[in-house]
Amino acid sequence: MTDTVVIALFRFLDKAKTIAQFLGGEVREYRPDIFSEIFPHSKRIVVIMSMGIVVRSIAPLLKDKWNDPAVIVVSPDLAYAIPLIGGHHGANELAKELSVLGIRPVITTATESAGRDSVEGVGERCGCDIVNRESTRQVNAAMLDIDVPVFSVNGPGMVIAGPDVSILLKKGEYTVGIGCRKGVKKEEVLEAIRIALAETGVVKDDVLVYATTQKKLNEIGLTEAVSSLSGNLIFLDDETINAQTGLTSSRATKIGLLGVAEPCALAVAKKKHLIMAKKVYGGVTVAIAH
Numbered sequence: 001m002t003d004t005v006v007i008a009l010f011r012f013l014d015k016a017k018t019i020a021q022f023l024g025g026e027v028r029e030y031r032p033d034i035f036s037e038i039f040p041h042s043k044r045i046v047v048i049m050s051m052g053i054v055v056r057s058i059a060p061l062l063k064d065k066w067n068d069p070a071v072i073v074v075s076p077d078l079a080y081a082i083p084l085i086g087g088h089h090g091a092n093e094l095a096k097e098l099s100v101l102g103i104r105p106v107i108t109t110a111t112e113s114a115g116r117d118s119v120e121g122v123g124e125r126c127g128c129d130i131v132n133r134e135s136t137r138q139v140n141a142a143m144l145d146i147d148v149p150v151f152s153v154n155g156p157g158m159v160i161a162g163p164d165v166s167i168l169l170k171k172g173e174y175t176v177g178i179g180c181r182k183g184v185k186k187e188e189v190l191e192a193i194r195i196a197l198a199e200t201g202v203v204k205d206d207v208l209v210y211a212t213t214q215k216k217l218n219e220i221g222l223t224e225a226v227s228s229l230s231g232n233l234i235f236l237d238d239e240t241i242n243a244q245t246g247l248t249s250s251r252a253t254k255i256g257l258l259g260v261a262e263p264c265a266l267a268v269a270k271k272k273h274l275i276m277a278k279k280v281y282g283g284v285t286v287a288i289a290h
Contacts, residue, residue: 002026005038008048012076016048022101035061044094045071066133070094074103082106088120116143119166128168131209131268138164169232172208174290177265180222181283189225192284200276200288211236211264240267248277261287
């Protein structure tokens with residue numbers, strides 16, 4: 001199955017083939033269970049039929065805007081392309097692509113319809129992922145009224161950002177949470193990370209970010225280790241760490257935290273799923289999520 005699927009009622013299949021050929025996608029005839037079948041495996045879905053049918057069909061399948069595919073509805077006369085979900089996550093751009101075929105995009109996301117940019121749009125253009133995704137609501141809302149500044153920081157360095165500041169980093173699929181003893185050496189951290197990545201089959205270049213508690217701000221060995229990997233290390237506050245769930249027990253409760261490695265990895269992960277629960281390597285604890 002390709003990333004792009006065009007679904008249509010039988011009477012509109014010829015039109016679906018035209019769109020699929022243009023997008024490099026495949027055509028599927030509508031049936032009641034078609035969305036359940038393709039939703040988990042597709043990134044872009046174009047549907048030629050009544051929007052009401054589509055809404056009722058996909059409603060039980062929706063999870064969140066970061067993981068759901070982009071879905072646009074094209075009117076049966078091929079006059080309009082309407083992003084239904086995932087406007088900032090590919091649907092708006094998909095609708096605009098179809099304008100080449102004479103199909104008019106109908107954009108309803110506030111920033112784009114006002115001719116403004118969005119955090120997601122900036123991230124896509126610069127090939128970055130958004131680490132603190134909750135921030136996009138506040139930043140996108142601010143973009144409607146002002147020109148929100150964009151700061152580029154070349155590492156090694158540290159960024160301490162509030163909840164209304166979006167942090168964009170190079171694209172990556174995995175997050176690495178790190179806990180360590182006081183005074184840990186750079187070499188200890190590097191060896192722990194090397195072993196953990198090898199055990200999970202994760203390539204260093206696929207790591208989006210390394211994360212730890214703000215209580216480790218002064219651990220030079222930790223910061224130097226991540227810097228030598230050309231990685232991004234962020235320090236999370238206690239509230240963010242303690243908001244995570246599904247954690248194994250931890251001695252970090254002695255310092256007021258539910259844990260360090262696991263909740264830090266989960267807090268900045270895209271899918272909030274641990275692929276490696278915390279493991280201890282000498283004085284360093286590592287967990288990996290995606």
